[in-house]
Amino acid sequence: MQFKLRSLFSLLLMAVAAYAIISAQHWSFKAALFPLAIAIPLFVLAGTQLILELFGGQEITSGPTVELEFSSDVDPAVARKRVAAILAWIAGFILLVFLVGFPIAVPVFIFSFLSLQSRVGWRLSFALTAIAWAIFYFLFQWLLNVQFEAGAIQSWIGL
Amino acid sequence: MFDALIDGLVLVLQWKAFSLMMIGMGLGFIVGLLPGIGGAATLAMMLPFIFKMSPAEAFAFLLGMHAVAATTGDITSILFGVPGEAISAATVVDGYPMAKNGEAGRALGAALMSSLVGALIGALVLALAIPIVRPLVLSFGSPELLMLAVMGIACITSLSGLGARSQIRGFAMGLLGLLLSTIGQERQSGSLRFDMGMMYLWDGLDLVPVLVGIFAIPEIIDLAVRGTAIAGEKQPGNLQAGVMEGIKDTFRHFWLVVRCSAIGVFIGILPGAGGGVAQWVAYAHAVQSAKDTKDRERFGKGDIRGVLGPGAANNSKEGGELIPTVAFGVPGGGAMGILLGGFLIMGLTPGPDMLTKHLPITFSMVWTLVIANIITVVLCLAVLNHLAKVTYIRGGLIIPFVLFLVFVGSYTANGQVADLVVTFIFGSLGYLMVLFGWPRPPFVLGFVLGKLVETYLFISVTRYGFSWLTHPMVLVLIFLIGLVIAYPFIQERRSKNRENMGAV
Numbered sequence: 001m002q003f004k005l006r007s008l009f010s011l012l013l014m015a016v017a018a019y020a021i022i023s024a025q026h027w028s029f030k031a032a033l034f035p036l037a038i039a040i041p042l043f044v045l046a047g048t049q050l051i052l053e054l055f056g057g058q059e060i061t062s063g064p065t066v067e068l069e070f071s072s073d074v075d076p077a078v079a080r081k082r083v084a085a086i087l088a089w090i091a092g093f094i095l096l097v098f099l100v101g102f103p104i105a106v107p108v109f110i111f112s113f114l115s116l117q118s119r120v121g122w123r124l125s126f127a128l129t130a131i132a133w134a135i136f137y138f139l140f141q142w143l144l145n146v147q148f149e150a151g152a153i154q155s156w157i158g159l
Numbered sequence: 160m161f162d163a164l165i166d167g168l169v170l171v172l173q174w175k176a177f178s179l180m181m182i183g184m185g186l187g188f189i190v191g192l193l194p195g196i197g198g199a200a201t202l203a204m205m206l207p208f209i210f211k212m213s214p215a216e217a218f219a220f221l222l223g224m225h226a227v228a229a230t231t232g233d234i235t236s237i238l239f240g241v242p243g244e245a246i247s248a249a250t251v252v253d254g255y256p257m258a259k260n261g262e263a264g265r266a267l268g269a270a271l272m273s274s275l276v277g278a279l280i281g282a283l284v285l286a287l288a289i290p291i292v293r294p295l296v297l298s299f300g301s302p303e304l305l306m307l308a309v310m311g312i313a314c315i316t317s318l319s320g321l322g323a324r325s326q327i328r329g330f331a332m333g334l335l336g337l338l339l340s341t342i343g344q345e346r347q348s349g350s351l352r353f354d355m356g357m358m359y360l361w362d363g364l365d366l367v368p369v370l371v372g373i374f375a376i377p378e379i380i381d382l383a384v385r386g387t388a389i390a391g392e393k394q395p396g397n398l399q400a401g402v403m404e405g406i407k408d409t410f411r412h413f414w415l416v417v418r419c420s421a422i423g424v425f426i427g428i429l430p431g432a433g434g435g436v437a438q439w440v441a442y443a444h445a446v447q448s449a450k451d452t453k454d455r456e457r458f459g460k461g462d463i464r465g466v467l468g469p470g471a472a473n474n475s476k477e478g479g480e481l482i483p484t485v486a487f488g489v490p491g492g493g494a495m496g497i498l499l500g501g502f503l504i505m506g507l508t509p510g511p512d513m514l515t516k517h518l519p520i521t522f523s524m525v526w527t528l529v530i531a532n533i534i535t536v537v538l539c540l541a542v543l544n545h546l547a548k549v550t551y552i553r554g555g556l557i558i559p560f561v562l563f564l565v566f567v568g569s570y571t572a573n574g575q576v577a578d579l580v581v582t583f584i585f586g587s588l589g590y591l592m593v594l595f596g597w598p599r600p601p602f603v604l605g606f607v608l609g610k611l612v613e614t615y616l617f618i619s620v621t622r623y624g625f626s627w628l629t630h631p632m633v634l635v636l637i638f639l640i641g642l643v644i645a646y647p648f649i650q651e652r653r654s655k656n657r658e659n660m661g662a663v
Contacts (some may be wrong), residue, residue: 002622005595006594006595006596009592009595009597013331013335016335017338019526020353023352024352027345027350027352028348028350029484030345030347030348030350031345031347031348034341034616034617035338035341035352035353038337038338038341039334040337041337042331042334042335045327045330045334046331048327049327049328052323052324052327056324060611070381070384070386070594071384071385072383073385074384074385074386079384082384082386082582083380083383083384085383086379086380086383086384087587089378089562089627090376090379090562090583093562093566094566094576094579094580096580097365097570102567105566106563106567108565109559109562110560110563113558113559113562114555117555118553118555118556118558118559120555120556128556128560132563139189139568141190144190146567146571146574148570148572148574149575150224
């Protein structure tokens with residue numbers, strides 16, 4: 001038996017299916033029918049996949065898959081660091097939007113990312129941030145009239 | 160009939176209608192490029208502006224915008240791996256790898272030319288089919304539509320790879336998509352399902368944050384990990400030559416483009432299915448038309464046929480969707496439902512009147528589709544050279560812009576910060592799926608079709624019990640689904656036999 005990291009994904013799917021099956025027990029027949037009809041085979045398929053991964057040996061030929069393949073020419077340790085960094089930037093951007101709203105978060109995020117992460121000179125960072133802000137303002141706010149909520153900080157201080 | 164056809168053309172070419180069509184096309188061009196903001200949402204935003212227009216002007220404006228958004232959505236899919244429109248997601252699968260291989264120009268040329276061919280076929284079918292399509296649409300009830308949706312999922316699942324394990328992963332992802340589509344209030348009983356006490360989930364998960372997250376975030380992560388431009392270290396070469404090559408590819412694989420256009424028209428005609436389904440079924444058809452396993456292996460890694468199929472289907476389905484909308488007042492898709500609002504604003508009633516009294520207006524729609532697509536493709540071809548250069552800008556400069564567009568696009572779904580969290584969660588899920596070899600396309604199609612499948616199942620069981628399973632058309636579709644599932648295994652066996660014969 002060989003437990004691989006990818007087996008965790010099968011386990012995750014089984015957990016999701018199990019949660020759906022248990023939740024559906026509390027609903028009316030009409031509401032429960034379709035989720036049950038989906039979750040039960042999902043549980044079985046994910047379980048089968050897990051068993052095959054643990055006891056079925058190496059997957060000899062998976063054949064062609066119509067999917068993205070991640071680059072493999074970067075050192076795994078460096079790759080892991082870069083994945084963590086970009087996920088942190090994305091999470092930071094969402095947090096910033098929550099705190100101060102899009103109109104402030106967009107220029108702050110773009111300038112910070114360009115100057116700190118991409119190590120672009122401050123002049124170019126400033127120019128690109130101005131372009132991004134112009135796109136944001138003229139396209140989304142002015143032309144498409146998208147309404148952006150104020151951030152939590154503005155709400156707290158009553159702006 | 161011929162007079163009405165000419166009258167329709169004259170209506171569109173009048174300076175005011177033509178100018179409004181150009182304005183609509185300009186808006187559609189921008190909206191198509193932006194991830195998340197759908198053509199349907201923009202149609203809805205523009206409805207208030209048509210009150211003072213004549214019907215021909217209003218439809219030139221609205222349809223011009225809608226037709227272009229479907230075409231330019233492919234550009235973002237190819238250049239950044241982010242679907243510009245929900246209906247452009249399938250183009251990512253082969254279009255983006257082509258951009259990474261330094262073939263962005265070729266992919267863009269192929270996407271645009273196949274879109275044009277698809278749009279022309281869609282418009283032609285619309286013009287020819289209006290008098291004869293009624294019996295076809297009326298012969299499809301809920302059981303048949305249910306089986307058609309299942310066939311769509313089976314088609315895309317069969318692309319998960321050869322061998323049992325790949326098929327298991329494909330089906331599991333299709334089921335996960337279907338399961339997540341059940342989040343929120345159940346339509347028949349009103350029960351809340353999987354809402355976890357959050358009001359945000361009462362309406363279910365919106366397609367835009369899910370789709371944008373699951374496709375865009377893994378590509379952005381990959382770009383950040385590589386630390387290079389989208390096209391890596393590859394030299395740009397002659398981009399214009401690449402664009403011309405893409406145009407030639409459309410004619411090299413002309414019958415594939417025609418078949419995928421036919422798929423788009425057919426799915427467009429069926430109420431409710433729409434472009435989200437048409438692109439994937441067309442993609443599946445393109446993959447399954449591969450000669451053997453070796454030929455098939457090129458898909459997903461930058462095969463031009465994977466760009467041509469969805470490109471053609473995306474645009475041909477516009478003509479198909481207009482058929483039931485105009486002829487019966489039954490919208491073929493979400494955007495057509497909004498267009499139906501345009502009919503009502505104009506004081507027009509879809510149905511027999513549109514095929515008799517208002518036939519010139521109906522034909523003006525056909526002409527709008529034709530003219531708008533021709534102008535768009537010609538204009539795009541002129542600037543493609545510059546667009547493709549974007550793939551040679553280093554990733555560090557592109558990433559913050561793409562992230563900004565991705566998250567603003569997602570936010571437009573409901574105008575809540577929770578949309579961004581959903582994008583992030585599904586982005587992370589998409590990353591894990593790619594990392595561990597679980598295919599994303601079946602998940603997306605399952606998610607897109609989930610609500611429809613449940614509704615059709617409910618109506619079928621309520622109306623017919625289980626006897627709907629014996630309907631002749633249902634039996635035919637079940638047989639076809641069996642064939643679709645078995646096809647990868649048959650293809651694998653054939654390939655092995657051929658290899659054995661070669662070895663002997």
